[in-house]
Amino acid sequence: xxxxxxxxxxxxxxxxxxxxxxxxxxxTFGPSVLAQNQDPPKKAAPVQTKSDLAAADVFSKVSAKxxxxxxxxCEIYQTVVLSGQRFHAAGRYVHATxxxxxxxxxxxxxxxxxxxxxxxxxxxxxxxxxxEDSVTGSLQQVCDGSVLWSLWVNGDQKELTRRNIxxxxxxxxxxxxxxxxxxxxxxxxxxxxxxxxxxxxxxxxGTVMEQQSGDKRYLVLSGRWSAQARKDYFxxxxxxxxxxxxxxxxxxxxYFDADVLLPRRVEYLKKHPNPEQKQIxxxxxxDFRRIxxxxxxxxxxxxxxxxxGDPIPEVDLTAQVIESIQQxxxxxxxxxxxxxxxxTEQ
Numbered sequence: 001x002x003x004x005x006x007x008x009x010x011x012x013x014x015x016x017x018x019x020x021x022x023x024x025x026x027x028t029f030g031p032s033v034l035a036q037n038q039d040p041p042k043k044a045a046p047v048q049t050k051s052d053l054a055a056a057d058v059f060s061k062v063s064a065k066x067x068x069x070x071x072x073x074c075e076i077y078q079t080v081v082l083s084g085q086r087f088h089a090a091g092r093y094v095h096a097t098x099x100x101x102x103x104x105x106x107x108x109x110x111x112x113x114x115x116x117x118x119x120x121x122x123x124x125x126x127x128x129x130x131x132e133d134s135v136t137g138s139l140q141q142v143c144d145g146s147v148l149w150s151l152w153v154n155g156d157q158k159e160l161t162r163r164n165i166x167x168x169x170x171x172x173x174x175x176x177x178x179x180x181x182x183x184x185x186x187x188x189x190x191x192x193x194x195x196x197x198x199x200x201x202x203x204x205x206g207t208v209m210e211q212q213s214g215d216k217r218y219l220v221l222s223g224r225w226s227a228q229a230r231k232d233y234f235x236x237x238x239x240x241x242x243x244x245x246x247x248x249x250x251x252x253x254x255y256f257d258a259d260v261l262l263p264r265r266v267e268y269l270k271k272h273p274n275p276e277q278k279q280i281x282x283x284x285x286x287d288f289r290r291i292x293x294x295x296x297x298x299x300x301x302x303x304x305x306x307x308x309g310d311p312i313p314e315v316d317l318t319a320q321v322i323e324s325i326q327q328x329x330x331x332x333x334x335x336x337x338x339x340x341x342x343x344t345e346q
Contacts, residue, residue, distance in 0.1 A: 046123075046211050046213065047211070047212070048209040048210065048211045048220060049209065049210050049211075050207055050208075050209060050210070051207075051208040051209060051210045051219060053208050053219065054208060055200075055205035055206070055208055055221050055223070057208075058208055058219050058221060058256060059196065059200045061261050062196055062256055062261050062262065062263070063193065063196060063197065065260070065261040065262060066192055066193045066196065066262070067193065069293045069294055070096065070097050070294050071094070071095065071096040071097070071293065071294055071295060071297050072094070072095050072096075072191075072192065072291065072292070072293050073092070073093065073094040073095070073291070073292050073295065073297065074092070074093055074288045074289060074290060074291040074292070075090070075091070075092055075093075075127070075288070075289045075290050076089075076090065076091045076092065076093050076103075076105070076286070076287065076288060076289075077089075077090050077127050077128065077286075077287040077289065078090070078091075078105075078284070078285070078286050078287070079117075079120070079121060079284070079285045080283065080284050080285075081113060081117075081281075081282055081283065081285075082283070084112060084113050085110050085111070085112060085113060086110070086111055086112070086113045086114075086117060087107075087108075087110055088107075088108045088128065089105045089106060089107045089108065090105070090106055090108075090127075090128070091103065091104045091105035091106055091139075092104050093191070093192075093288075094297060094301055094302075095191040095192065096297055096302070098145040099143060099145045099165060099189045100143055100144055100145050100301075100302040101141070101142070101143045101189055101191055101302070102140075102141070102142050102143075102301055102302060103139070103140070103141045103142075104138070104139070104140050105138060105139040105140075106135045106137075106138050107135060107136055107137035107138060107139070108134055108135060108136065109134060109136050121282070121285055123211075123213045123218075123255065123264075123265060124213045124214045124216075127287065127289055136154070136155060137152075137153055137154040137155065138151075138152075138153045139151070139152055139153075142302060142303070142304040143165065143189055143302065144302045144303060144304070145165065145302070146164065146165055146166050147162055147163065147164050147165060147304075148162065148163045148165055148189060149161070149162050149304040150162075150163075151304075151307070151312070158307075158312045159312075159315070160306075160312040160313065160314050160315065161314070161315045161316070161317050162314060162315070162316050162317070162318070163316075163317050163318050163321055164316075164318040165189065167318050167322070168318060168321055168322055168325070171322045171325075171326075172322065172325045172326070172329070175325070175326065175329040176329070192262075192263065192288075195263075195266075196263065199223070199252060199254065199266075201229075202225060202226060202229040202233070203223035203224060203225055203226060203229065203252060204223055204224060204225075204226045205221045205222065205223035206221075206222055206223065208220070208221055209222075210258065211255075216257060216258075216259075216264075217257075217258040217259065218255045218256060218257060218258055218264060219255070219256040219258050220253065220254070220255055220256075221253070221254045221256070222251065222252070222253045222254075223251065223252055223253075223254075224250060224251050224252075225244075225250075230242070230244075234248065246273075249268035249269055249270050249283050249284065250269060250270055250271045250280075251268075251269040251270075251271075251280060252266065252267065252268055252269065253266075253267040253269060254266050254267075255267075257291075260291070260293075262288070262291050262293075263288055264287070264288055264289075265285065265286065265287050265288070266284075266285075266286040267282055267284070267285050267286075268282070268283045268284040268285075268286075269281065269282055269283060270282075270283045
């Protein structure tokens, strides 16, 4: 089993929580949740001008920048808006050469949408922290280049898994239809590079626009799933008008800082369920703030520390991942080599 929709979203570690939150909310509130979706109060549409750059040019420049840095760190703020309810998570992401990374999320309780939320969702708005006493869950992923640890906490429930990166890379290194780079990307170790590369590969982007917000200038790219992605990931026909599942966004809008050529915001957008309503509603907003490149990162940042208290049962998924990759690489379907099946614990 390949579960293409899950493969697509879960392989993008940075946005996996967001899409999972959408899916969870849809199952919690029922199939009509997006039909009842309410947007926060809107501000006037920002002024945008057409850029001289094409989307491929922007992705090329951003990829070159990301591939050139030795380390990158940033704060992450993530908001999901559904049916007048708001889901919010805040955290930090650190990535360094040698496939080392650390991702931490603190998840706040679901609450009703407020008028003041529009200020936080604005591109130049002030970020919103989650008070420690209000956090109901957390996600921590740490990789030292050899082992990827994942710790998920939801109330009293805790789940701890490990994947041996070196064993996985060695095991799939000789497969004709799969590369070591693909296995690292599928595990989420590729970080922002993987996020950008997979959005470029799976979506079709239109005219690049420029937008000024405060003292920052942004390159804005808007896109939708390609026909191949719709078929491979979601099992849909080539008809671009065919509806996607309610918890899968229809479009994406990416804001790149034009000066430093790094992603500042990713917005996942959903069409109104009534085709007569020509509206696009935000489903997920993912912000990257205070990005720092090539700064000194303490080595213990990439060392996983078991939490205090009662020991948490540890599940080793290495063999499962290797077997899944081998099955996919052996498939006659070339599209099956995109990403291996992963568990939903991410």
